[in-house]
Amino acid sequence: MPLTGYLTASAIEAGLVHLATKHPTICELIVLTEPSIEGRTIRAVKIGDRGRSARPGILVIAGAHAREVVNPDMLLMLGVKLCKANADQTGLTFGGKSYTASALKSLMDATDLYFLPLVNPDGRNFVQSPTGDPMWRKNRNPNPGRPARGVDLNRNYDFLWSSVIGTSSNSNSDT
16 A cells, blocks of 8 residues: 655655745755666755855755655754744744844855755656555666666665675565
């Protein structure tokens, strides 16, 4: 059964476009140069004072593992809340912690925030598809010459293969 109630890959992309369109003075849409393995565009946003020169940045990514469906939605919503609080000149409260409007302004004046909420749009699409697998973790790379599809985008690097630290060169493994 497909996972429902979460944003689709295209809805997350639309949310990023909306953010950049609605808040052009502090939000810039970034299109990554390489599409996903299935040809989907991968987007991020840069949130900060666009009139200032380069400054330190913080990159926050989500959605590397396809079955972890909450994180991309949460990161997009954080971007929405930050931009809205900036526009309304209000603070934000998360749980028992509050941040004043001046604290948020100081953060955005001194730092560029880069939010990439969906690193793996193909995997998310597969997890949410009626014919997909809600427990799928990897992307949808075909892996020519291997028995199984997919690469774990959070663990697949050019070193420490099969090193007992949660990696495997076996394409059938989740890791």
